[in-house]
Amino acid sequence: MASETLNFTKAALAKLAPAPKGAKLYYYDEREAGLVLAVTAGGAKSFYLYKRIEGRPERLLLGRFPDLSIENARKAAQEAKGQIAQGVNPQKERRAVRDEMTFGALFDEYLEKYSKVHKRSWAYDEREVNKFLSHWFKRKISSIDKTEVERLHARIGKENGPYQANRLLERIRSIFNKAIDWGWAGVNPAVGIQKFREKSRDRFLQPDELPRFFEALSHEPNEAARDFFMLSLLTGARKSNTLAMRWKDINFTTETWRIEETKNADPLTVHLPRQAVDLLKARKLASDSPWVFPADSASGHLADPKKAWARILKEAGIENLRIHDLRRTLGSYQAATGANGYIIGKSLGHRSQQSTAIYARLNLDPVRASVNKATEAMFGYMAAGRGEE
Numbered sequence: 001m002a003s004e005t006l007n008f009t010k011a012a013l014a015k016l017a018p019a020p021k022g023a024k025l026y027y028y029d030e031r032e033a034g035l036v037l038a039v040t041a042g043g044a045k046s047f048y049l050y051k052r053i054e055g056r057p058e059r060l061l062l063g064r065f066p067d068l069s070i071e072n073a074r075k076a077a078q079e080a081k082g083q084i085a086q087g088v089n090p091q092k093e094r095r096a097v098r099d100e101m102t103f104g105a106l107f108d109e110y111l112e113k114y115s116k117v118h119k120r121s122w123a124y125d126e127r128e129v130n131k132f133l134s135h136w137f138k139r140k141i142s143s144i145d146k147t148e149v150e151r152l153h154a155r156i157g158k159e160n161g162p163y164q165a166n167r168l169l170e171r172i173r174s175i176f177n178k179a180i181d182w183g184w185a186g187v188n189p190a191v192g193i194q195k196f197r198e199k200s201r202d203r204f205l206q207p208d209e210l211p212r213f214f215e216a217l218s219h220e221p222n223e224a225a226r227d228f229f230m231l232s233l234l235t236g237a238r239k240s241n242t243l244a245m246r247w248k249d250i251n252f253t254t255e256t257w258r259i260e261e262t263k264n265a266d267p268l269t270v271h272l273p274r275q276a277v278d279l280l281k282a283r284k285l286a287s288d289s290p291w292v293f294p295a296d297s298a299s300g301h302l303a304d305p306k307k308a309w310a311r312i313l314k315e316a317g318i319e320n321l322r323i324h325d326l327r328r329t330l331g332s333y334q335a336a337t338g339a340n341g342y343i344i345g346k347s348l349g350h351r352s353q354q355s356t357a358i359y360a361r362l363n364l365d366p367v368r369a370s371v372n373k374a375t376e377a378m379f380g381y382m383a384a385g386r387g388e389e
Contacts, residue, residue: 003025003026003027003028004026004027004028005027005028005029005030006027006028006029006030006037007029007030007031008027008029008030008031008032008035008037008070008073008074009070010066010069010070013027013037013045013065013066013070014066016037016039016045017039018039018040018041018042018043019039019040019041020041021041022041023041024038024039024040024041025038025039026038026039027039028050029074031074032073032074032077032078034049034050034051034077034081035047035048035049035050035062035073035074035077036048036049036050036059037065044064045064045065045066046061046062046063046064046065047061047062047063047064047065047068047073047076047077048060048061048062049062049076049077049080049081051080051081051084053084053089054089060080061183062076062077062080063076100140100141100142101140101141101179101184102137102138102139102140102141103133103136103137103138103139103140103141103144104136104137104138106141106175106178106179107129107133107137107175109178109182110125110174110175110178111125111126114178125171128167128168128171129171129175132152132156132168133168133172141176141179141184141186142186144189145189146187146189146190146191146192146193148189149169149172149189149190149193150193152168153165153168153169153193153196156168157196162195162196162197162198163198165195165196166195166196166198169190169193169195172189172190173188173190173191176188176189176190202328203320203321203322203325203328204325204328204329204331204332205233205318205321205325205326205329205378207381209316209318209321210378210381210382211381211382211384212316212317212318213312213316213318214382215315215316216311216312216313216315216316217229217230217312219315220308220311220312222305222308224293224294224295224302224305225302225305225308225309226308227279227283227293228242228243228293228302228305229305229308229309229312229323229326230275230276230279231245231276231279231280231292232323232326232327233326233329233330233378234272234273234275234276234279234330234375235257235270235271235272235276235330236270236326236327236329236330236331236347236371237257237259237270237327238262238324238327239304239323239324239327241259241262242293243293243301243302243303243304244291244299244301245257245291245292245293245301246290246291246292247284247287247289247290247291247292248290250272250280250292252277252280252281255271255272255277256269256270256271256272257269257270257272258270270347271347271368271371271372273371273372273375274372274375275375275379280292304323309323329378330347330371330374330375331347333374333375333377333378334347334370334371334373334374336374336377347370347371
Protein backbone atom coordinates (compact mmCIF):
# COMPACT_ATOMS: atom_id res chain seq x y z
CA MET A 1 0.00 0.00 0.00
CA ALA A 2 2.13 2.83 -1.31
CA SER A 3 1.57 6.35 -0.10
CA GLU A 4 2.94 9.81 -0.82
CA THR A 5 2.23 13.46 -0.05
CA LEU A 6 0.62 15.54 -2.77
CA ASN A 7 -0.77 19.04 -3.24
CA PHE A 8 -4.40 18.21 -3.98
CA THR A 9 -5.62 19.98 -7.09
CA LYS A 10 -8.33 18.89 -9.47
CA ALA A 11 -5.88 18.39 -12.30
CA ALA A 12 -3.41 16.46 -10.14
CA LEU A 13 -6.04 14.06 -8.78
CA ALA A 14 -7.70 13.54 -12.15
CA LYS A 15 -4.50 12.23 -13.73
CA LEU A 16 -3.59 9.79 -10.94
CA ALA A 17 -3.25 6.26 -12.32
CA PRO A 18 -5.15 3.27 -10.86
CA ALA A 19 -3.40 1.21 -8.21
CA PRO A 20 -1.78 -2.09 -9.15
CA LYS A 21 -4.09 -5.09 -9.11
CA GLY A 22 -4.94 -6.18 -5.58
CA ALA A 23 -3.53 -3.02 -4.01
CA LYS A 24 -4.50 0.56 -3.06
CA LEU A 25 -2.58 3.79 -3.36
CA TYR A 26 -2.86 6.50 -0.71
CA TYR A 27 -2.09 10.18 -1.22
CA TYR A 28 -1.90 12.63 1.69
CA ASP A 29 -2.89 16.25 1.18
CA GLU A 30 -0.12 18.79 1.78
CA ARG A 31 -2.62 21.43 2.98
CA GLU A 32 -5.06 19.55 5.22
CA ALA A 33 -3.50 17.24 7.79
CA GLY A 34 -5.06 13.79 7.80
CA LEU A 35 -6.90 14.18 4.50
CA VAL A 36 -6.18 11.15 2.34
CA LEU A 37 -7.14 10.13 -1.18
CA ALA A 38 -7.35 6.36 -1.72
CA VAL A 39 -7.11 5.04 -5.29
CA THR A 40 -8.21 1.49 -6.10
CA ALA A 41 -7.11 -0.84 -8.88
CA GLY A 42 -10.37 0.00 -10.64
CA GLY A 43 -9.51 3.69 -10.62
CA ALA A 44 -12.06 4.74 -7.94
CA LYS A 45 -10.84 7.68 -5.86
CA SER A 46 -12.20 8.31 -2.35
CA PHE A 47 -11.41 10.94 0.28
CA TYR A 48 -10.79 9.81 3.86
CA LEU A 49 -9.80 11.46 7.10
CA TYR A 50 -7.01 9.45 8.77
CA LYS A 51 -7.06 10.22 12.48
CA ARG A 52 -6.53 8.54 15.84
CA ILE A 53 -9.90 8.29 17.60
CA GLU A 54 -10.19 6.97 21.15
CA GLY A 55 -6.61 5.75 20.97
CA ARG A 56 -6.72 3.86 17.70
CA PRO A 57 -6.20 4.89 14.06
CA GLU A 58 -9.40 5.32 12.09
CA ARG A 59 -10.05 5.98 8.44
CA LEU A 60 -13.31 8.01 8.07
CA LEU A 61 -14.86 8.03 4.60
CA LEU A 62 -15.74 11.55 3.43
CA GLY A 63 -16.84 10.94 -0.17
CA ARG A 64 -15.74 10.12 -3.68
CA PHE A 65 -13.75 12.32 -6.01
CA PRO A 66 -14.81 14.14 -8.19
CA ASP A 67 -18.39 14.03 -6.77
CA LEU A 68 -16.93 15.57 -3.64
CA SER A 69 -14.70 18.50 -4.55
CA ILE A 70 -11.29 19.01 -2.97
CA GLU A 71 -12.51 22.17 -1.20
CA ASN A 72 -15.51 20.37 0.28
CA ALA A 73 -13.36 17.38 1.25
CA ARG A 74 -11.07 19.72 3.19
CA LYS A 75 -14.09 21.30 4.90
CA ALA A 76 -15.50 17.87 5.75
CA ALA A 77 -12.15 16.83 7.22
CA GLN A 78 -12.04 19.99 9.35
CA GLU A 79 -15.58 19.40 10.61
CA ALA A 80 -14.82 15.78 11.48
CA LYS A 81 -11.66 16.80 13.34
CA GLY A 82 -13.70 19.36 15.25
CA GLN A 83 -16.14 16.65 16.32
CA ILE A 84 -13.32 14.36 17.37
CA ALA A 85 -11.74 17.17 19.40
CA GLN A 86 -15.03 17.47 21.31
CA GLY A 87 -15.05 13.78 22.13
CA VAL A 88 -17.44 12.68 19.40
CA ASN A 89 -16.59 9.54 17.43
CA PRO A 90 -18.12 9.90 13.90
CA GLN A 91 -17.31 6.27 13.21
CA LYS A 92 -19.72 4.90 15.80
CA GLU A 93 -22.82 5.99 13.92
CA ARG A 94 -21.39 4.69 10.67
CA ARG A 95 -20.43 1.35 12.17
CA ALA A 96 -23.96 0.96 13.49
CA VAL A 97 -25.21 1.15 9.91
CA ARG A 98 -22.45 -1.00 8.48
CA ASP A 99 -23.10 -3.62 11.14
CA GLU A 100 -26.38 -4.46 9.43
CA MET A 101 -29.14 -2.37 10.88
CA THR A 102 -32.67 -3.58 10.44
CA PHE A 103 -34.92 -1.49 8.24
CA GLY A 104 -36.95 -0.56 11.32
CA ALA A 105 -33.87 0.73 13.14
CA LEU A 106 -32.76 2.62 10.04
CA PHE A 107 -36.16 4.24 9.70
CA ASP A 108 -36.10 5.31 13.35
CA GLU A 109 -32.74 6.98 12.72
CA TYR A 110 -34.04 8.56 9.51
CA LEU A 111 -37.14 9.92 11.23
CA GLU A 112 -35.36 11.41 14.24
CA LYS A 113 -32.14 12.67 12.65
CA TYR A 114 -33.37 13.74 9.24
CA SER A 115 -37.11 13.82 8.61
CA LYS A 116 -38.20 15.57 11.81
CA VAL A 117 -35.30 18.00 11.53
CA HIS A 118 -35.56 18.97 7.86
CA LYS A 119 -39.09 18.15 6.66
CA ARG A 120 -42.37 19.82 7.57
CA SER A 121 -44.08 16.70 6.20
CA TRP A 122 -42.28 14.27 8.54
CA ALA A 123 -45.60 12.98 9.93
CA TYR A 124 -46.45 11.69 6.44
CA ASP A 125 -43.17 9.76 6.37
CA GLU A 126 -44.04 8.17 9.71
CA ARG A 127 -47.59 7.31 8.68
CA GLU A 128 -46.86 5.97 5.20
CA VAL A 129 -43.82 3.88 6.13
CA ASN A 130 -45.65 2.30 9.06
CA LYS A 131 -48.63 1.60 6.82
CA PHE A 132 -46.84 0.10 3.82
CA LEU A 133 -43.37 -1.00 4.97
CA SER A 134 -43.81 -2.39 8.49
CA HIS A 135 -43.21 -5.91 7.12
CA TRP A 136 -39.58 -4.84 6.50
CA PHE A 137 -38.91 -3.56 10.02
CA LYS A 138 -37.20 -6.71 11.33
CA ARG A 139 -35.20 -7.38 8.18
CA LYS A 140 -31.56 -6.47 7.58
CA ILE A 141 -31.36 -3.61 5.11
CA SER A 142 -29.02 -5.54 2.78
CA SER A 143 -31.72 -8.19 2.30
CA ILE A 144 -34.06 -5.72 0.53
CA ASP A 145 -33.26 -5.70 -3.19
CA LYS A 146 -34.39 -3.81 -6.26
CA THR A 147 -36.66 -6.59 -7.53
CA GLU A 148 -38.60 -6.57 -4.28
CA VAL A 149 -38.98 -2.78 -4.35
CA GLU A 150 -40.17 -2.96 -7.97
CA ARG A 151 -42.83 -5.52 -7.07
CA LEU A 152 -43.97 -3.45 -4.08
CA HIS A 153 -44.18 -0.33 -6.25
CA ALA A 154 -46.29 -2.19 -8.81
CA ARG A 155 -48.63 -3.62 -6.16
CA ILE A 156 -49.17 -0.28 -4.41
CA GLY A 157 -49.79 1.32 -7.80
CA LYS A 158 -52.50 -1.24 -8.56
CA GLU A 159 -54.13 -1.17 -5.13
CA ASN A 160 -53.65 2.43 -4.04
CA GLY A 161 -52.96 4.34 -7.22
CA PRO A 162 -49.87 5.66 -9.01
CA TYR A 163 -49.49 8.79 -6.88
CA GLN A 164 -49.32 6.79 -3.62
CA ALA A 165 -46.89 4.29 -5.17
CA ASN A 166 -44.58 7.01 -6.47
CA ARG A 167 -44.47 8.87 -3.14
CA LEU A 168 -43.63 5.62 -1.32
CA LEU A 169 -40.85 4.90 -3.82
CA GLU A 170 -39.41 8.36 -3.13
CA ARG A 171 -39.45 7.68 0.61
CA ILE A 172 -37.67 4.34 0.21
CA ARG A 173 -35.01 5.95 -1.97
CA SER A 174 -34.48 8.75 0.55
CA ILE A 175 -34.19 6.37 3.51
CA PHE A 176 -31.56 4.22 1.78
CA ASN A 177 -29.69 7.31 0.58
CA LYS A 178 -29.33 8.33 4.22
CA ALA A 179 -28.04 4.87 5.08
CA ILE A 180 -25.32 5.35 2.45
CA ASP A 181 -24.54 8.85 3.76
CA TRP A 182 -24.12 7.32 7.23
CA GLY A 183 -21.61 4.74 6.05
CA TRP A 184 -23.57 1.78 4.70
CA ALA A 185 -21.68 0.24 1.77
CA GLY A 186 -24.71 -1.27 0.04
CA VAL A 187 -26.65 -0.24 -3.07
CA ASN A 188 -29.88 1.74 -2.86
CA PRO A 189 -32.57 -0.74 -4.03
CA ALA A 190 -34.95 2.05 -5.11
CA VAL A 191 -32.55 3.63 -7.63
CA GLY A 192 -33.38 3.06 -11.28
CA ILE A 193 -37.03 2.11 -10.76
CA GLN A 194 -39.29 4.04 -13.11
CA LYS A 195 -42.17 5.92 -11.55
CA PHE A 196 -45.72 5.62 -12.78
CA ARG A 197 -46.92 8.37 -15.03
CA GLU A 198 -49.09 10.77 -13.04
CA LYS A 199 -52.05 12.50 -14.60
CA SER A 200 -52.74 16.01 -13.37
CA ARG A 201 -56.17 16.29 -11.79
CA ASP A 202 -58.42 18.90 -13.41
CA ARG A 203 -61.70 18.35 -11.54
CA PHE A 204 -63.65 21.40 -10.35
CA LEU A 205 -67.30 22.30 -9.75
CA GLN A 206 -69.04 22.70 -13.11
CA PRO A 207 -71.65 25.46 -13.68
CA ASP A 208 -74.51 22.96 -13.53
CA GLU A 209 -73.15 21.50 -10.26
CA LEU A 210 -72.77 24.79 -8.40
CA PRO A 211 -76.50 25.33 -7.63
CA ARG A 212 -76.82 21.76 -6.33
CA PHE A 213 -73.63 22.10 -4.30
CA PHE A 214 -74.75 25.36 -2.67
CA GLU A 215 -78.18 23.89 -1.93
CA ALA A 216 -76.74 20.77 -0.29
CA LEU A 217 -74.23 22.91 1.60
CA SER A 218 -77.05 25.01 3.08
CA HIS A 219 -78.68 21.83 4.45
CA GLU A 220 -75.51 20.50 6.12
CA PRO A 221 -76.19 20.19 9.89
CA ASN A 222 -72.51 20.54 10.88
CA GLU A 223 -72.18 24.32 10.90
CA ALA A 224 -68.40 24.38 11.29
CA ALA A 225 -67.92 21.97 8.38
CA ARG A 226 -70.44 23.90 6.26
CA ASP A 227 -68.62 27.20 6.81
CA PHE A 228 -65.25 25.53 6.27
CA PHE A 229 -66.30 24.23 2.84
CA MET A 230 -67.72 27.60 1.84
CA LEU A 231 -64.59 29.44 2.96
CA SER A 232 -62.41 26.92 1.13
CA LEU A 233 -64.31 27.66 -2.06
CA LEU A 234 -64.25 31.45 -1.59
CA THR A 235 -60.54 31.75 -0.77
CA GLY A 236 -58.99 28.83 -2.68
CA ALA A 237 -56.73 28.22 0.34
CA ARG A 238 -55.28 24.82 1.09
CA LYS A 239 -57.28 22.58 3.40
CA SER A 240 -54.65 22.48 6.15
CA ASN A 241 -54.39 26.28 6.26
CA THR A 242 -58.15 26.80 6.33
CA LEU A 243 -58.69 24.24 9.08
CA ALA A 244 -56.06 26.01 11.19
CA MET A 245 -57.31 29.56 10.46
CA ARG A 246 -56.92 31.90 13.46
CA TRP A 247 -58.77 35.10 14.25
CA LYS A 248 -55.53 36.98 14.86
CA ASP A 249 -54.64 36.47 11.19
CA ILE A 250 -57.92 38.00 9.91
CA ASN A 251 -57.98 41.72 9.15
CA PHE A 252 -61.57 42.85 8.68
CA THR A 253 -60.47 46.40 7.77
CA THR A 254 -58.41 45.33 4.77
CA GLU A 255 -60.52 42.20 4.22
CA THR A 256 -57.47 39.97 4.14
CA TRP A 257 -56.22 36.78 5.77
CA ARG A 258 -52.52 36.41 6.49
CA ILE A 259 -51.21 32.83 6.31
CA GLU A 260 -47.78 32.91 7.93
CA GLU A 261 -46.58 29.53 6.69
CA THR A 262 -47.88 27.77 3.60
CA LYS A 263 -46.90 24.48 1.95
CA ASN A 264 -44.18 26.44 0.11
CA ALA A 265 -42.93 27.79 3.47
CA ASP A 266 -43.74 31.32 2.29
CA PRO A 267 -46.27 33.67 3.91
CA LEU A 268 -49.39 34.44 1.86
CA THR A 269 -51.95 37.25 2.02
CA VAL A 270 -55.36 36.02 0.90
CA HIS A 271 -58.05 38.45 -0.25
CA LEU A 272 -61.43 37.81 1.38
CA PRO A 273 -64.38 38.43 -0.95
CA ARG A 274 -67.60 39.92 0.45
CA GLN A 275 -69.25 36.56 1.06
CA ALA A 276 -66.22 35.33 3.03
CA VAL A 277 -66.14 38.48 5.18
CA ASP A 278 -69.86 38.12 6.00
CA LEU A 279 -69.37 34.46 6.96
CA LEU A 280 -66.38 35.27 9.19
CA LYS A 281 -68.13 38.15 10.93
CA ALA A 282 -71.05 35.88 11.78
CA ARG A 283 -68.70 33.23 13.20
CA LYS A 284 -66.73 35.86 15.15
CA LEU A 285 -69.84 37.01 16.99
CA ALA A 286 -70.40 33.50 18.31
CA SER A 287 -66.78 32.63 19.08
CA ASP A 288 -64.44 33.07 22.03
CA SER A 289 -61.81 30.67 20.65
CA PRO A 290 -58.55 31.69 18.96
CA TRP A 291 -59.52 29.34 16.10
CA VAL A 292 -62.05 30.21 13.41
CA PHE A 293 -63.13 26.54 13.39
CA PRO A 294 -62.66 25.38 17.00
CA ALA A 295 -63.18 21.72 17.87
CA ASP A 296 -62.61 19.25 20.68
CA SER A 297 -59.50 17.76 19.12
CA ALA A 298 -55.79 17.41 19.82
CA SER A 299 -55.07 20.47 17.68
CA GLY A 300 -57.94 22.51 19.10
CA HIS A 301 -59.42 23.12 15.69
CA LEU A 302 -61.58 21.25 13.17
CA ALA A 303 -60.07 18.09 11.71
CA ASP A 304 -60.77 16.70 8.25
CA PRO A 305 -64.63 16.76 7.98
CA LYS A 306 -64.94 13.74 5.69
CA LYS A 307 -68.42 12.64 6.83
CA ALA A 308 -69.92 16.06 6.23
CA TRP A 309 -68.30 16.18 2.78
CA ALA A 310 -69.77 12.80 1.88
CA ARG A 311 -73.26 13.93 2.97
CA ILE A 312 -73.07 17.08 0.85
CA LEU A 313 -71.91 15.26 -2.28
CA LYS A 314 -74.58 12.59 -1.86
CA GLU A 315 -77.39 15.15 -1.51
CA ALA A 316 -76.07 17.22 -4.43
CA GLY A 317 -75.65 14.15 -6.65
CA ILE A 318 -72.01 15.07 -7.33
CA GLU A 319 -69.33 12.41 -7.84
CA ASN A 320 -65.56 12.36 -7.94
CA LEU A 321 -65.09 15.71 -6.17
CA ARG A 322 -62.49 16.16 -3.45
CA ILE A 323 -62.20 18.93 -0.90
CA HIS A 324 -59.00 20.06 -2.61
CA ASP A 325 -61.01 20.53 -5.82
CA LEU A 326 -62.69 23.55 -4.20
CA ARG A 327 -59.30 25.27 -4.43
CA ARG A 328 -59.12 24.38 -8.10
CA THR A 329 -62.69 25.62 -8.59
CA LEU A 330 -61.80 29.18 -7.58
CA GLY A 331 -58.82 29.20 -9.94
CA SER A 332 -60.94 27.81 -12.76
CA TYR A 333 -63.57 30.54 -12.41
CA GLN A 334 -60.85 33.17 -12.18
CA ALA A 335 -59.57 31.92 -15.53
CA ALA A 336 -63.11 31.80 -16.95
CA THR A 337 -63.66 35.44 -15.97
CA GLY A 338 -60.47 36.68 -17.62
CA ALA A 339 -57.68 36.39 -15.04
CA ASN A 340 -54.25 35.45 -16.35
CA GLY A 341 -52.07 32.70 -14.93
CA TYR A 342 -49.95 35.07 -12.88
CA ILE A 343 -52.94 36.55 -11.07
CA ILE A 344 -54.35 33.08 -10.39
CA GLY A 345 -50.98 31.89 -9.07
CA LYS A 346 -50.69 34.94 -6.85
CA SER A 347 -54.12 34.44 -5.31
CA LEU A 348 -53.62 30.69 -4.73
CA GLY A 349 -50.06 30.97 -3.45
CA HIS A 350 -48.46 28.98 -6.25
CA ARG A 351 -44.73 29.30 -6.73
CA SER A 352 -42.60 28.52 -9.78
CA GLN A 353 -39.24 29.68 -11.06
CA GLN A 354 -40.77 31.16 -14.15
CA SER A 355 -43.44 33.25 -12.48
CA THR A 356 -42.00 34.18 -9.09
CA ALA A 357 -40.43 37.40 -10.36
CA ILE A 358 -43.72 38.55 -11.84
CA TYR A 359 -45.62 37.64 -8.65
CA ALA A 360 -43.29 39.89 -6.70
CA ARG A 361 -44.31 42.92 -8.80
CA LEU A 362 -48.03 42.36 -8.31
CA ASN A 363 -49.96 44.01 -5.51
CA LEU A 364 -53.22 42.67 -4.09
CA ASP A 365 -55.51 44.94 -6.12
CA PRO A 366 -55.70 42.88 -9.33
CA VAL A 367 -55.93 39.73 -7.21
CA ARG A 368 -58.80 41.27 -5.25
CA ALA A 369 -60.65 42.19 -8.44
CA SER A 370 -60.11 38.74 -9.93
CA VAL A 371 -61.32 36.86 -6.84
CA ASN A 372 -64.37 39.12 -6.52
CA LYS A 373 -65.22 38.58 -10.15
CA ALA A 374 -64.84 34.81 -9.87
CA THR A 375 -66.95 34.51 -6.71
CA GLU A 376 -69.69 36.68 -8.19
CA ALA A 377 -69.73 34.39 -11.23
CA MET A 378 -70.07 31.30 -9.04
CA PHE A 379 -72.93 32.83 -7.03
CA GLY A 380 -74.51 33.89 -10.30
CA TYR A 381 -74.84 30.23 -11.22
CA MET A 382 -76.47 29.57 -7.86
CA ALA A 383 -79.04 32.30 -8.50
CA ALA A 384 -79.68 30.98 -11.99
CA GLY A 385 -80.24 27.52 -10.56
CA ARG A 386 -82.91 28.96 -8.28
CA GLY A 387 -84.60 30.77 -11.15
CA GLU A 388 -83.79 34.24 -9.79
CA GLU A 389 -83.58 37.22 -12.09
